[in-house]
Amino acid sequence: MARFLFTVIVLCSLSSLIFVNTLGIRRPAPNDAKQLRFDRKKGEFRILQVADMHYADGKKTPCLDLLPQQFAHCTDLNTSNFINRMIEAEKPDLIVFTGDNIFGFDAEDAAASMNAAFAPAIASKIPWAAVLGNHDQESTLSREGVMAHIVGMKHTLSRYNPPDVDVIDGFGNYNLEVHGVEGSSLMNKSILNLYFLDSGDYSTVPSIPGYGWIKPSQQFWFQKTSKTLQKKSKAPALAYFHIPLPEFAYFDSSNFTGVRQEGISSASVNSGFFTTLVEAGDVKAVFTGHDHINDFCGKLTGINLCYGGGFGYHAYGKAGWSRRARMVVVSLEKVSHDEWGAVKSIKTWKRLDDEKLTAVDGQVLWSQQPTGSRRKKPVHLG
Ligand SMILES: *[C@@H]1O[C@H](CO)[C@@H](O)[C@H](O)[C@H]1NC(C)=O
Ligand SMILES: *[C@@H]1O[C@H](CO)[C@@H](O)[C@H](O)[C@H]1NC(C)=O
Ligand SMILES: *[C@@H]1O[C@H](CO)[C@@H](O)[C@H](O)[C@H]1NC(C)=O
Numbered sequence: 001m002a003r004f005l006f007t008v009i010v011l012c013s014l015s016s017l018i019f020v021n022t023l024g025i026r027r028p029a030p031n032d033a034k035q036l037r038f039d040r041k042k043g044e045f046r047i048l049q050v051a052d053m054h055y056a057d058g059k060k061t062p063c064l065d066l067l068p069q070q071f072a073h074c075t076d077l078n079t080s081n082f083i084n085r086m087i088e089a090e091k092p093d094l095i096v097f098t099g100d101n102i103f104g105f106d107a108e109d110a111a112a113s114m115n116a117a118f119a120p121a122i123a124s125k126i127p128w129a130a131v132l133g134n135h136d137q138e139s140t141l142s143r144e145g146v147m148a149h150i151v152g153m154k155h156t157l158s159r160y161n162p163p164d165v166d167v168i169d170g171f172g173n174y175n176l177e178v179h180g181v182e183g184s185s186l187m188n189k190s191i192l193n194l195y196f197l198d199s200g201d202y203s204t205v206p207s208i209p210g211y212g213w214i215k216p217s218q219q220f221w222f223q224k225t226s227k228t229l230q231k232k233s234k235a236p237a238l239a240y241f242h243i244p245l246p247e248f249a250y251f252d253s254s255n256f257t258g259v260r261q262e263g264i265s266s267a268s269v270n271s272g273f274f275t276t277l278v279e280a281g282d283v284k285a286v287f288t289g290h291d292h293i294n295d296f297c298g299k300l301t302g303i304n305l306c307y308g309g310g311f312g313y314h315a316y317g318k319a320g321w322s323r324r325a326r327m328v329v330v331s332l333e334k335v336s337h338d339e340w341g342a343v344k345s346i347k348t349w350k351r352l353d354d355e356k357l358t359a360v361d362g363q364v365l366w367s368q369q370p371t372g373s374r375r376k377k378p379v380h381l382g
Helices: 002-006 076-090 110-124 143-151 216-232 246-250 273-280
Strands: 008-011 017-020 026-028 044-050 094-098 128-131 174-179 190-196 237-240 283-288 297-300 303-307 324-336 339-352 359-367
Touching: 044 076, 076 110, 076 324, 076 339, 094 110, 094 283, 110 128, 110 143, 128 190, 174 216, 190 216, 190 339, 216 273, 246 297, 246 303, 273 283, 273 303, 283 324, 283 339, 283 359, 297 359, 303 359
Parallel strands: 044 094, 094 128, 190 237, 237 283, 283 303
Antiparallel strands: 008 017, 017 026, 044 324, 174 190, 297 303, 324 339, 339 359
16 A cells, blocks of 8 residues: 555646556546535435446447346446436436446456446436446456546546545545535535445455455544544435445344345455444445345444445346346425425435336435434534
8 A cells, every 4th residue: 555655746737637656557636526416496415326337348248147038139238228217217416336337357448348337427417426346457457547547537526535645445435525505504514425435355365255345544534534524514424335344244134125135245354344334423324236136225223234236237137137226315304495404314215127117115214303302412514
């Protein structure tokens, strides 16, 4: 990780920065992206999660795990088409790609594969954010290179890593703020916080087998960021990353919504991030991918642990079980006929890639307790 210490910042022009690090990867600083904020008409912020596209080479790449009659005419382009249909149906304010965006082993050229995979999001001009999975680095670019490519793409709010931290594990650890409705008293405040983390690929510790995990350096950054944000406002937060936490295995069908059709492929060790989240207190739900045929949400100690459900057609799946996407809609409280207040509720559902984009498993993940109820202390912004 020492290479971060040698990161050199070169000022290229008044408006753009190019970062050049010791590996020679040039990465443009993200554009001054537009501030995320709640929609004034509906008092909502809508997030589409796309988990495990496993994109490779577009129309040359076949689909996996379908009914026999579905294999003809099915390629990566069906994954792109599903994104387009979801955008059209749900009109998200943000699209989040939770890793294994490309399936590196099969993609001839990582940059070309990513350009194709994210093309529907870019064409829609909707802001989008991505994190890395465990397969993104298996083509022609390293994890570092993949993240560097992503942050230079159009309309993305993805970040390489926090600029104010010298050493952090992984690539693509960052947070985004969603401000109140334009023109309202909360317009300059973050009333919803989003965290994105790199959950790694595989263990690099010889005595520990299996997948990667969220490291102490990342947890320190999360703790510090959460504390700073909570000093400014008691906004609820959501976290997105690829590999499920070991706590996803604490549920069964009696206490989750959705299905579990395969094991929970978390790391073989517990790095304590769930406890860190509980202590911090702002994150109400965690969204991961990785296990394509699990799509449940369960609540543990006040935090919802949710899978996105497999999205991509070149990803393993289950024949006869539709590819799917998770929506999250965060709604504001109406404080008067023309003024929106703080976040009132966080809801989720999934849509299947069938003819009608059938919506399933709607649930409320979190809601603000009305003043005077059991809640010990009403939450005040500011
Ligand atoms: C993939 O897309 C093609 C072309 O639109 C369509 O004919 C086919 O039914 C789709 N396959 C699946 C499995 O959705
Ligand atoms: C928000 O910031 C803008 C720009 O600095 C300022 O014009 C506006 O008055 C601020 N509004 C509130 C409610 O703080
Ligand atoms: C879910 O229910 C099972 C019993 O059916 C129980 O063992 C488990 O602890 C519960 N999990 C949570 C997170 O409540």
